[in-house]
Amino acid sequence: MGLRTKTALVIAGTAAIVATLIGLLVHHRTAEDQRRNAARAADAQLRDALDDYAAGIDSGAVVNPRDLPATLRETITRRPVRATYLQHRGGDRPPLMWAAARVDGDILAVRRSYAEQARALTDLDQVLLGSGAAATALGCGLGVAVAATAGRRIGASARTAQRIADGDLTARVEPKGKDEIARLGAAVNTMADALSARLEAERRVTADIAHELRTPVAGLVTAVGLLPPGRPAELVSGGVDVLRRLVEDVLEVARLDVPGVEQAQREAVRLSTLAHRAAAATAGGTAGDVNVVVAADGIVETDPRRVERVLTNLITNARRHGAAPVVLEVDAPALRVRDHGPGFPTDLLTEGPRRFRTGARERGTGIGLGLTIVEGQARVLGARVTYENPPTGGARATLDLTPGSTGQPAAGGKHV
Incomplete structure (x- = not known):
């Protein structure tokens, strides 16, 4: 789960919790106010009924009602008080608000319908539910927007840092604002x-x-x-x-190491010619133990001197740290150098060549400048070099001269 999703979920969850708490508080306070007002009205009606009962006037109050709630009956039986009680009868029957008191051994009670208050509370709950859902949706949208903005800024810093790690030391972040993300940039x-x-x-x-x-x-x-x-x-x-x-x-x-100083001098050249030159150069004028195999020849626009430099370094590395036979394969527009030794070290495959660190498995065989030069020359050529250990054994380095080939590494190899 990404940072944007987490931020959006946190803001949406917070909005939902706040809306729920506010809804519960409003519901509780409203229900209490309704019950209190209905109780006052019922008690006032009971007082009038008591006065009328004392004067012998029929006020419509009920004397000794059989359906009087047991809790209310017990309350006014124990003490000589006026009391109110909200009765929820269940089903489709509306609730009732009772008020009762004892008079000369009898119980005088009045009751009022609580249906209007119940409907008002139900309507309020629906409004609160709708407003809570709207607030949650708004919080979710706000969370997505905030997370997207923060994610874009953090992503820009991450991409710039990656460009710097890849060797582009001119890359810079454009900080906006004065928050933590700006300080990160x-x-x-x-x-x-x-x-x-x-x-x-x-x-x-x-x-x-x-x-x-x-x-x-x-x-x-x-x-x-x-x-x-x-x-x-x-x-x-x-x-x-x-x-x-x-x-x-x-x-x-x-x-x-100086950007822009080294530039390729391009011309049309046949790859098989470059391969034979590089093989001969590494053997003092003859192909020696370097076998040149032409699978697919072709003519490319490139800098022949730099290509030969890359190939001679790769062949020298293969002869020094690998084992014979060393094969230089021409498969236009790629050139591959293969040996049958123990293969490239794991750190070279994962991290690429690093200067002043030899690619050999044993100590004391070099300082790692050969493949560093390969890396630099390939960068000037706009080419790509991949290193891999084939399943059949040995090591294989591929120089891809396809125009615009610099980019993501091929599967199973490390590119420079």
Whole structure:
């Protein structure tokens, strides 16, 4: 049950309870006033009858009535008083208001019909019931309106927060009023500002460090070339090459973090050509252990350099953390990279790639920049990347180049 429904039910229930309580109070007070007025009138008629009885005048009063209510008879028998009693006879017979007193051992009584008062009370009950139903319906409508307004405002804050969580740091709430919901929107905006500032500071520090490292790394690359051939030179060369690629990856991530800076240069390109280029690039110029399978070829408008970058990172990730054979399938407009290893970790499938956290199952195999770059490049391309573990085993990453494909993730996968 949503907040809107709960709010509407609470307001409608409150209106119904208030209407019921007011109706009961009005009914009780009206019935008491009617009974009191009828009793006064009957008592006044009894006093006149007593005076007429003492003077020997026939006043129409009843002497020793056999149908006198037992409660009234007992009351005036115990004490010498005048007393009144409202008799409800049941069925279709109208109630009667009695007044009686003892005179010289006899009981003198008068009775008046209470039908008019009973009808008036019934009519009042119908009016109260109708007004209560109208008040409840009005309260329900008011509750729905209030709940809908509050729900829209809370929903706007929730959607903005979700956009911020999805990476749109420019999203902001427009607070209206000074109530709690407005303060919630202001808090979301404050959170977004703080998050944006923190990420920008992180990006600047990362970029500055990478820039500072480029010069000494370039010097190391040059120095390695001067070393005499041998195993030590190979070890140093391998380590320097890894360091150089890491610095370039950090710089690329820093550039992708700036909205609008990176733009795709689109051109018509055949997907099978891109697939063979990416496979060859990851094997030093030959396809190696990457099998390219063309299920459905096609020509798309995209940025070939960025697509190759995405594919090479996915293939490198599959070779590093999966198991052979690695298959690159062309199924226009999608490209799929499949390996036969242990599959993607659960946190990657549920949360997506996160920088500085490797996608491998064991520690010490990377810092998670490869799939972060895939995420950033896919965002620039307007494409979608999904990660899944097929039922037959292994891991499969799909790059969907369908125009406008960014959006909700496909079933069973996590999209970026």
